[in-house]
Amino acid sequence: MSAVPLHAIPSVRDKVSAEEWQLRTDLAATYRLVAHHGWADMIFTHITVRVPGPEHHFLINPYGMLFDEITASSLVKIDADGNKVMDSPYPVNPAGFTIHSAIHGARDDAHAVIHLHTADGVAVSCQAHGLLPISQHAMLVHEDIAYHEYEGVALDHDERPRLIRDMGNKNLMILRNHGTLTVGHTCADAFMRIYYLERACTIQVRALAGGARLNPTMEGVAEKTAGQGRGGFGGPMGGLAWPGLLRLLDRKDTSYRN
Secondary structure, three states: OOOOOHHHOOOOHHHOOHHHHHHHHHHHHHHHHHHHOOOOOOOOOEEEEEEOOOOOEEEEOOOOOOHHHOOOOOOEEEOOOOOEOOOOOOOOOHHHHHHHHHHHHHOOOOOEEEEEOOHHHHHHHOOOOOOOOOOHHHHHHHHHEEEEOOOOOOOOHHHHHHHHHHHOOOOEEEEOOOEEEEEEOOHHHHHHHHHHHHHHHHHHHHHHHHOOOOOOOOOOHHHHHHHHHHOOOOOHHHHHHHHHHHHHHHHHOHHHHO
């Protein structure tokens, strides 16, 4: 399918509810923030958000657009079976549908889901010990991380029950030999979690590459820090940072709001 010029994508603002439009704007902003941090893998990862209502619809990236091109109107709305429920010239990546539909369908609290393939995140996913509680960033999220073994490109729907089983009630996941994933009640919450997880992975890769003996923390400190993290993630942290992140995007390019 040939790409559609960005200027040719019509606005859908008058075709959706005000609540959905706000979610579209927040999701487009999340894609732009991932691109801003250098976390995009061309067009091959996904961020989704649940659309309120009984239909179990959610928004996903148009397959073929770079993350720094995505706008509120270009996002594709699909149902629980991966069918488009609004006209869009773009397809949906079936691997993205498999992972995200599983989590959205099983976790009512997982309104937003972010999945990445960063170099450092994948590197840690390949390490047998997973994420080590060696930094403050890691300790804040360490006890909220689940792990799922790699089963190949996520095209088989029969993987979904195992993915959900492994996720449990955790809010972050390391997909072994694959990447990272977080969920949140809002895009802001999910982004804050992925920010800390990715920073923790980068710190770990650099610390291990340095070759020096790692400094252990005092007994009980990792558990204490994890408890402090539970009080912030999914609560005030995302909401405090989100307006500033939107201002950062607006200084760069406001087109994500279109």
